[in-house]
Amino acid sequence: MISAPEPLVVVTANGLYCPPGDFYVDPWQPVQTAVITHGHGDHLRHGSARYILARPGAGIARQRLGGDREVTPVDYGTRVQLGTTSVSLHPAGHILGSAQVRIEHEGRVWVVSGDYKRQPDPTCAAFEPVECDVFISEATFALPVYRFPETPRVVEEIHRWWMANRERGIASALFCYALGKSQRVLSELRAFTHEPVYVHGAVDSLTGVYRRAGVSMLPTLPVGTEKKTDFRGALILAPPSAAGTPWMRRFGDHATGFCSGWMRVRGDRRRRGYDRGFVISDHADWPALIETCTASRAKKILLTHGYSDALTRYFNERGVEASALQTSYGAED
Numbered sequence: 001m002i003s004a005p006e007p008l009v010v011v012t013a014n015g016l017y018c019p020p021g022d023f024y025v026d027p028w029q030p031v032q033t034a035v036i037t038h039g040h041g042d043h044l045r046h047g048s049a050r051y052i053l054a055r056p057g058a059g060i061a062r063q064r065l066g067g068d069r070e071v072t073p074v075d076y077g078t079r080v081q082l083g084t085t086s087v088s089l090h091p092a093g094h095i096l097g098s099a100q101v102r103i104e105h106e107g108r109v110w111v112v113s114g115d116y117k118r119q120p121d122p123t124c125a126a127f128e129p130v131e132c133d134v135f136i137s138e139a140t141f142a143l144p145v146y147r148f149p150e151t152p153r154v155v156e157e158i159h160r161w162w163m164a165n166r167e168r169g170i171a172s173a174l175f176c177y178a179l180g181k182s183q184r185v186l187s188e189l190r191a192f193t194h195e196p197v198y199v200h201g202a203v204d205s206l207t208g209v210y211r212r213a214g215v216s217m218l219p220t221l222p223v224g225t226e227k228k229t230d231f232r233g234a235l236i237l238a239p240p241s242a243a244g245t246p247w248m249r250r251f252g253d254h255a256t257g258f259c260s261g262w263m264r265v266r267g268d269r270r271r272r273g274y275d276r277g278f279v280i281s282d283h284a285d286w287p288a289l290i291e292t293c294t295a296s297r298a299k300k301i302l303l304t305h306g307y308s309d310a311l312t313r314y315f316n317e318r319g320v321e322a323s324a325l326q327t328s329y330g331a332e333d
């Protein structure tokens with residue numbers, strides 16, 4: 001009897017590990033060699049000795065890790081030898097520099113998707129389909145209810161909401177994740193206005209990284225420490241962590257909105273207490289997850305974060321082996 005070939009990626013206490021390559025993908029503990037799919041906090045963690053990531057994401061990584069870490073940027077599609085494996089990074093369409101990790105070893109190919117989306121995004125390279133034997137996919141929004149509208153339509157709604165609040169003489173505070181979502185909104189808003197937007201410090205520094213990488217966005221103004229600015233009629237972008245904090249007081253009367261895939265479900269909108277929810281996600285929705293897993297032509301699909309049960313069932317019913325991996329990634333969007 002021929003034994004099954006050894007897996008190219010296994011879950012360990014430190015994170016997803018590739019034994020023949022002796023490296024980790026987005027480890028949640030410090031390790032020697034970390035191949036990083038993108039700069040969000042649950043995927044890029046402090047303390048590893050060496051970080052290998054896609055070149056467009058190098059600025060984000062340096063900003064988040066500080067200068068003293070060894071960051072090795074690699075161009076998309078370029079093969080790097082790690083142990084006895086050949087590793088390459090391919091665009092994931094999630095945020096600037098996001099990558100899928102393709103691992104080849106003795107004729108077998110595994111792909112770790114990281115977070116990904118299929119919608120157009122002017123701030124990063126589009127997702128590139130990569131065929132493989134085993135596809136490790138994220139499953140953040142893997143329920144049939146999650147179907148995301150075209151982003152330009154939603155951004156137009158944001159602009160209308162901002163203008164309506166201005167008519168009422170109040171500010172518009174829009175909460176978006178500081179890395180990726182904020183820059184995408186600032187870029188897509190250019191279709192409707194050229195006005196500057198106020199940004200929270202966390203958004204400001206990452207927007208600077210995006211500008212240096214050549215991404216076009218609306219002009220931004222940092223929300224200063226001085227209290228004399230009149231914010232009536234202004235749009236302010238801030239991370240969700242700023243919602244309901246004393247930092248918000250300077251804006252006086254204001255309306256609040258949240259940009260997230262989670263806003264697709266009404267109960268979620270109500271629970272979170274924002275005046276408006278705008279459905280913009282940097283993750284794949286249900287149809288995009290199915291399309292992408294299918295297009296990989298993988299014989300086996302392994303799922304990380306989120307609602308893996310429904311997707312596991314979907315593929316098992318169609319004769320494709322699928323199961324969940326226990327990982328420590330968050331569900332931020």
Ligand SMILES: [Zn+2]
Nearest residue numbers: 038040094115
């Ligand atoms: Zn992410």
Ligand SMILES: [Zn+2]
Nearest residue numbers: 042115329330
């Ligand atoms: Zn994630």
